[in-house]
Amino acid sequence: MDLIQGTSGASTSAASALSRGAEFDVDLFVIGGGSGGIRAARVASGHGAKVMLAEEYRLGGTCVIRGCVPKKLFVYASRFRDTFDEAAEFGWRLSVPRFDWPSLVAAKDREITRLEGLYGTAQDSAGVEVVRSRAVFEDAHTVRLVKDGRRVRARTILIATGARPELPPFDGIELGITSDDIFDLKTFPRKLVIGGAGYIAMEFAGLFAALGSDVTVVCRGSNVLRGFDEDVRQAVTASYTNRGIKLMLCDSIRRLERPRDQVGGGDRAGSIDVTTEQGGRLVADQVLLAFGRNPNTTSLGLDRAGVKTGTDGSIVVDADSRTSVPNIYAVGDVSNRFNLTPVAIREGHAFADSVFGEKAWQVDYSNVPTAVFSNPEIGTVGLTELEARARYHAVDVYKVRFRPLKAAVTGDCEASLLKVIVDCETDRILGIHIFAEEASEMIQVLAIAVGSGATMKDFMSVMAVHPTLGEEIVAMQTPTVRYDRRDASTPLAPSAAL
Numbered sequence: 001m002d003l004i005q006g007t008s009g010a011s012t013s014a015a016s017a018l019s020r021g022a023e024f025d026v027d028l029f030v031i032g033g034g035s036g037g038i039r040a041a042r043v044a045s046g047h048g049a050k051v052m053l054a055e056e057y058r059l060g061g062t063c064v065i066r067g068c069v070p071k072k073l074f075v076y077a078s079r080f081r082d083t084f085d086e087a088a089e090f091g092w093r094l095s096v097p098r099f100d101w102p103s104l105v106a107a108k109d110r111e112i113t114r115l116e117g118l119y120g121t122a123q124d125s126a127g128v129e130v131v132r133s134r135a136v137f138e139d140a141h142t143v144r145l146v147k148d149g150r151r152v153r154a155r156t157i158l159i160a161t162g163a164r165p166e167l168p169p170f171d172g173i174e175l176g177i178t179s180d181d182i183f184d185l186k187t188f189p190r191k192l193v194i195g196g197a198g199y200i201a202m203e204f205a206g207l208f209a210a211l212g213s214d215v216t217v218v219c220r221g222s223n224v225l226r227g228f229d230e231d232v233r234q235a236v237t238a239s240y241t242n243r244g245i246k247l248m249l250c251d252s253i254r255r256l257e258r259p260r261d262q263v264g265g266g267d268r269a270g271s272i273d274v275t276t277e278q279g280g281r282l283v284a285d286q287v288l289l290a291f292g293r294n295p296n297t298t299s300l301g302l303d304r305a306g307v308k309t310g311t312d313g314s315i316v317v318d319a320d321s322r323t324s325v326p327n328i329y330a331v332g333d334v335s336n337r338f339n340l341t342p343v344a345i346r347e348g349h350a351f352a353d354s355v356f357g358e359k360a361w362q363v364d365y366s367n368v369p370t371a372v373f374s375n376p377e378i379g380t381v382g383l384t385e386l387e388a389r390a391r392y393h394a395v396d397v398y399k400v401r402f403r404p405l406k407a408a409v410t411g412d413c414e415a416s417l418l419k420v421i422v423d424c425e426t427d428r429i430l431g432i433h434i435f436a437e438e439a440s441e442m443i444q445v446l447a448i449a450v451g452s453g454a455t456m457k458d459f460m461s462v463m464a465v466h467p468t469l470g471e472e473i474v475a476m477q478t479p480t481v482r483y484d485r486r487d488a489s490t491p492l493a494p495s496a497a498l
């Protein structure tokens with residue numbers, strides 16, 4: 001996150017002279033105070049630019065206010081359930097724990113309000129002028145602040161407006177909620193139906209099930225988490241099913257409606273009837289719509305500025321984050337590259353250094369690690385097995401399923417998964433996929449090795465730290481399976497099917 005990664009004061013460098021002429025009010029106008037915009041504004045100001053930033057909602061953007069941060073706090077809350085259960089096996093005698101949803105929501109609110117304040121202070125001390133208003137384009141150098149109609153002329157404009165939930169058209173969709181709403185529900189949802197099976201669906205399914213909801217995921221595809229490694233997808237499906245989460249595969253939501261008896265205020269008041277395309281009928285307290293996110297480009301006046309968008313509504317940019325208009329740039333989710341906070345931050349930083357600093361650089365998108373904060377977690381970096389087999393002649397797959405030591409006492413039968421994909425010709429590691437407790441922490445560190453071109457021999461030569469989950473990765477000695485396109489006897493199916 002921007003604040004934690006350092007601060008920089010307002011600079012007096014020569015670049016500040018840029019806006020002193022009458023032509024422009026500021027050197028840089030940033031639209032959107034989320035991960036990408038905040039970083040860009042602060043760094044540009046540090047390079048001496050006169051910067052103004054407009055935010056229409058709350059400073060911090062999706063990640064801080066209704067994304068990564070509150071989500072991770074809820075994930076922490078949800079993990080106590082397993083801990084309480086396991087504690088008994090380790091000799092602890094506890095009275096029956098009771099979960100209080102309003103207390104969790106209040107704790108989350110305190111933390112995001114604190115963070116929001118810190119972001120404001122950091123922008124102030126960096127010399128960035130923050131305006132609490134929606135901003136729209138008037139032309140390629142002018143933005144209008146919707147709140148008071150003020151017009152600001154800027155030499156350079158950065159679009160960092162993020163994305164918003166996709167809402168496919170079906171009857172009764174207004175009865176559903178999105179991830180924007182779920183953090184502030186007044187009442188805990190006892191029965192939760194989730195449409196979609198990507199990051200948000202799987203994270204919220206895992207955490208709400210652990211908090212005590214009866215969860216059903218309605219997934220359009222034949223398996224969850226499209227694009228992830230097949231073994232990981234199968235492991236999540238098995239694990240979630242085992243935890244009582246119902247997965248309705250190859251199905252999607254057709255209609256939401258209030259039950260007829262609800263008008264009378266019967267027991268089902270507030271409930272929602274869900275009908276699926278395959279004729280399934282479910283009853284829910286809440287229906288979470290997690291169908292992906294769309295770039296925030298509508299009603300921004302992009303046509304008045306001449307900025308081009310792609311078919312998905314995202315802003316078309318080059319490797320320098322420059323749009324079709326030379327003085328206008330875009331970073332983060334609005335450009336729909338890798339829609340992750342660290343990527344938005346790095347894009348904002350590269351833009352600010354390149355345009356206002358002395359050294360230009362570009363973001364390297366190879367080996368971007370990512371985690372799904374499911375229960376257990378997924379950590380992944382590099383190519384999946386199927387991607388590697390499509391691109392390389394010969395690929396070794398190392399795969400181990402193991403039970404953490406803790407499970408020997410708790411009796412938990414769930415297997416964790418660790419999978420490494422290796423290019424046979426160079427021995428270089430092409431991808432790592434983990435489904436295990438703390439996989440997010442492991443993958444962050446492993447990504448350094450993969451990004452540095454580590455080989456399997458390098459991994460094997462490292463001494464294990466025992467007893468840990470991570471030691472499994474240096475204990476892998478022989479490939480589970482080799483795929484060689486030049487060898488007719490090589491298996492053709494994904495190794496998950498073996």
Ligand SMILES: Cc1cc2nc3c(=O)[nH]c(=O)nc-3n(C[C@H](O)[C@H](O)[C@H](O)COP(=O)(O)OP(=O)(O)OC[C@H]3O[C@@H](n4cnc5c(N)ncnc54)[C@H](O)[C@@H]3O)c2cc1C
Pocket residue numbers: 031032033034035036037054055056057058059060061062063064066067068069071133134135136160161162163179200296300331332333334338339340341342344
């Ligand atoms: C539920 C959820 C969980 C997530 N969890 C993770 C995670 O664990 N890890 C991770 O890496 N990523 C996660 N993400 C993704 C991450 O939040 C985004 O990739 C990241 O926030 C993108 O940053 P951004 O700067 O592009 O946009 P945002 O952070 O969305 O910021 C855009 C800002 O622009 C403002 N804005 C929009 N239009 C205007 C306008 N016209 N004028 C003024 N202001 C405007 C918005 O109010 C918003 O504050 C999650 C997303 C969601 C929804």
Ligand SMILES: NC(=O)c1ccc[n+]([C@@H]2O[C@H](COP(=O)([O-])OP(=O)(O)OC[C@H]3O[C@@H](n4cnc5c(N)ncnc54)[C@H](O)[C@@H]3O)[C@@H](O)[C@H]2O)c1
Pocket residue numbers: 168195196197198199200201203219220221225226252253290291292293338339340370371372373
């Ligand atoms: N841990 C993290 O880093 C994290 C967490 C949450 C979100 N995010 C980011 O936010 C983005 C948005 O998350 P998301 O889960 O909404 O999107 P997603 O793209 O991960 O998943 C969308 C899901 O909705 C399904 N879908 C789409 N349209 C549908 C339709 N009409 N009917 C039925 N199903 C449909 C897709 O098949 C997919 O399963 C992610 O792609 C990711 O970039 C990251």
